[in-house]
Amino acid sequence: MIAIASRKEVAELAGVSEATVSRVLNNVGPLKEKTKEKVLAAARELGYTPSSLARSFARRRSGNLGVIMPYLPKARLFSAYYFSEILSGIGSRAREEGYDLLMIFRDADEPLDYCGLFRMRKVDACIVLGAKEEAGELAALRQLKQEGHPYCLINQHFAGEGFHEVDADHVEGCQLAVKHLLQQGFTRIAFLNGPQAYSNSRDRLEGYMRAFQEAGIPADPSLLFEGNFSRRSGMAAAQVIAAQLERIEAVAAANDRMAIGLQQGLRELGIPAERMPAIVGYDDSDAAELTTPALSSVRVPFYQLGEIAAAKVLELPESGSGDTVQEIIQVKLPAKLIVRASSLRLGGM
Amino acid sequence: MIAIASRKEVAELAGVSEATVSRVLNNVGPLKEKTKEKVLAAARELGYTPSSLARSFARRRSGNLGVIMPYLPKARLFSAYYFSEILSGIGSRAREEGYDLLMIFRDADEPLDYCGLFRMRKVDACIVLGAKEEAGELAALRQLKQEGHPYCLINQHFAGEGFHEVDADHVEGCQLAVKHLLQQGFTRIAFLNGPQAYSNSRDRLEGYMRAFQEAGIPADPSLLFEGNFSRRSGMAAAQVIAAQLERIEAVAAANDRMAIGLQQGLRELGIPAERMPAIVGYDDSDAAELTTPALSSVRVPFYQLGEIAAAKVLELPESGSGDTVQEIIQVKLPAKLIVRASSLRLGGM
């Protein structure tokens, strides 16, 4: 490879000092128009591109926005849709701000140390996806907060911690879903939730409860089921639910994958269409309109969650630990119910 | 924030020189056990973590593996599944090798300059996803090759260019699909392909042709249709195909999304189950088993494609332009047909 051109060579060719080259390239300070041109011409001629490595080093800023993802194998519990939407949002915003995206996969066993990322200067800010209520995670996040690094959680709330969080309103989202089922005339509505370690599971449960409360109907705790967000767990739930179809008219699921698994499981168990419970999913993933019947679902603005989190976290200062009172990011976007065939009363309406 | 500990402080606390600290941390050269302990203890006490920024700078290597993705809005033409699988494979391998993943989104309009990434030292190697036959793209890739940077394409072949490529065998994959349909007794098999700008579309077409050739049946060019890989385009194709159902017994689609769009489109047009053509998709995305009937599909080992590409590209030397004769990466993994209900002869078997 032709030796990479250096700033020094550019300076010589343009007949100026290195500092001037730097100034031209960063457009800083007063500069004679003529000089600018000379330098740019020389740079072009030599094919000079400043090294981001050296640049980052000198500026002591990596220019990277870290995105922390769940451990890979586990990522399959979440839908690809979920991440790709959020990532797109983050990426689109990051690029506008001139940041690169550094993907970091949480390790399975190793204790996670988000602060290390900052100490190592790998990232200037980071966004945490798929976090859950767990000791190590909590400790790592607390330290992040305590040391005053710019970070933000998406879709996970830690009560009483005051973390920076961008989330959708899952209480309202689930409430919408259940309310819709109630309005369809169903009252015996089961709830297939996700693990309680995720705040949004707990939020959804609250939404479920509120919908019943609002309707003045007592909720039946024996209608609460738990899966792990996977389609497989939805199919497993089908076994249980199929046996109780005389007392279950409808099911609200905490995500589409479980809802779809449930649909399929029930069908495989030979439940005919007319005995199928009404089903509402959650996330409104692209799979929702692929099923038969098409799945009603709660649409979550994942893309926007990513965009907003990126925007917010990038304007957060790298403050010292608690020296300035920092405003806490607390964004909650509304979710929206998308009604399709799966939740409509058969032959009704 | 407490001022970040420096190597100097560690050296002082441990009573050694900075060089020794560096040696201990990188485990290089002969070291007295005692010294190691002293240094490590001091580092731990001060909470010292070497700056990757400075480290990268000194080593002149970023430690990043770049992953180039299509422009975001366009990414929706591809399935989230496709990327998330490949990314997982790449990420898993990169982490094993101690590399970080830097996501780079191709710009819509700006002429792309992959070499710039290397000149700027943002990445030590890069993997290109979703490339297609197009002037700017080709030029950028040629330069990459000419300058001898470690790069690799996934799932796109440029004939006669000798680029580093890791791909699945789409000729064979599509041949398997069509052969299966032929074996089911169908002979009037339509082909819903993707844009010809993608080599894998052309490969699939070849596979389609070969299957017919092998069976000794002339292929009918009027049965070739083209979509753009989106579900929407599959639904559009349904319009056309529905009108010709007396001469079309089966359809092979170039990806699942189009196949699913086709299924749905036909159903919406009121085609009853017994008149539905047999359908085979491609990719075996997770959506394939969500549809009714479940979609037969060609499974592509996306995860492995990512893993292998990462492994290969990371062991590629940053060679000068053509000074050493470099071996060209040319990996082709087999695809595999997964048969489900959508392609089985009704009432048959």
Add this chain to the structure above:
DNA sequence: TGAGAGAATGTACGCGTGTACATTATACAA
């Protein structure tokens, strides 16, 4: 005991920027 070899450590510097400060050119008013 001394010399020599290798182990262990220290010294010094380069990596390619950004930028504070010093210096020189320019314009304008007196």
Add this chain to the structure above:
DNA sequence: TTGTATAATGTACACGCGTACATTCTCTCA
């Protein structure tokens, strides 16, 4: 013309690490 303010540029160095080379320590064997 001369002085002065400001524009324009140059000089010098820090950033935090890796590492070549120089130096000192330690051990063995004669």
